[in-house]
Amino acid sequence: MNILLLDDQRDLMRVYAEKLKAGGHVVLMVADMTTAQLLMNRATANNRPFNLIVIDLLLKRFETVFQQEHRIISQAMAQARLGNIPTGQALGLYLWQSLPRTPYCYLSAHLSYWMRGLGSPPEFAGASDTELPQLRLEKDKVKLAELEQTLKSVVALWQQKRW
Numbered sequence: 001m002n003i004l005l006l007d008d009q010r011d012l013m014r015v016y017a018e019k020l021k022a023g024g025h026v027v028l029m030v031a032d033m034t035t036a037q038l039l040m041n042r043a044t045a046n047n048r049p050f051n052l053i054v055i056d057l058l059l060k061r062f063e064t065v066f067q068q069e070h071r072i073i074s075q076a077m078a079q080a081r082l083g084n085i086p087t088g089q090a091l092g093l094y095l096w097q098s099l100p101r102t103p104y105c106y107l108s109a110h111l112s113y114w115m116r117g118l119g120s121p122p123e124f125a126g127a128s129d130t131e132l133p134q135l136r137l138e139k140d141k142v143k144l145a146e147l148e149q150t151l152k153s154v155v156a157l158w159q160q161k162r163w
Contacts, residue, residue: 002026002048003151006036006088007056007107012139016054016147023148033063033091040099049102052155053095054137055088057108062086069093072122096123096163103158105151109139124163131157 003020007013008031017027030036036053043049062070063086070090077083088106095102124135134150134157142150 001051001151001155002043003028004036004039004043004050004053005029006033006054006091007031008060009056015144019144019147020151025148032059032061033065033088036091037065040102051103052151053091053102053104054107054151055092055104057088057106058110059086059088066090066094069097076122093122101158101163103155103163105135105137105154107137107139107142111136111138126161127157131161 001020003025005013005016005027007029010029010031013029017029020027028039030039040050040053070087072093073087073089074084077085077087092104092106095104124132127135134153137150
């Protein structure tokens with residue numbers, strides 16, 4: 001698979017990338033959404049789109065890309081009284097709306113906090129309560145030995161749902 005990892009915690013992403021590369025996957029790591037967008041555009045232009053994009057939910061800074069999507073997420077967060085937090089979910093919502101059939105999932109160390117008040121996400125239509133955890137991975141629960149299979153399951157779910 002051709003995989004893009006978006007996370008501003010480089011040490012953890014390096015470990016994930018090494019494991020996936022050892023399994024024969026092509027892995028690119030980025031720490032911000034601007035670079036992610038650039039690499040997605042480049043990969044698509046070269047007819048080598050990413051088979052999976054793994055997105056960290058909590059980022060360290062706001063960016064100027066995906067502003068419309070960020071406004072949608074910010075409104076949902078404000079209603080849930082979660083505050084205005086820089087989020088990779090803006091990229092996810094962009095992919096859902098603008099690049100359908102581009103499999104992605106979220107990865108976070110703060111998943112319970114993040115999803116506590118948001119209810120149903122604006123994407124992943126038709127996902128059941130048992131399927132959503134496959135699309136929202138918790139960093140402390142993802143076992144390195146099972147990482148490759150976990151990510152393959154994400155892609156399989158996208159194919160099954162025909163998103």
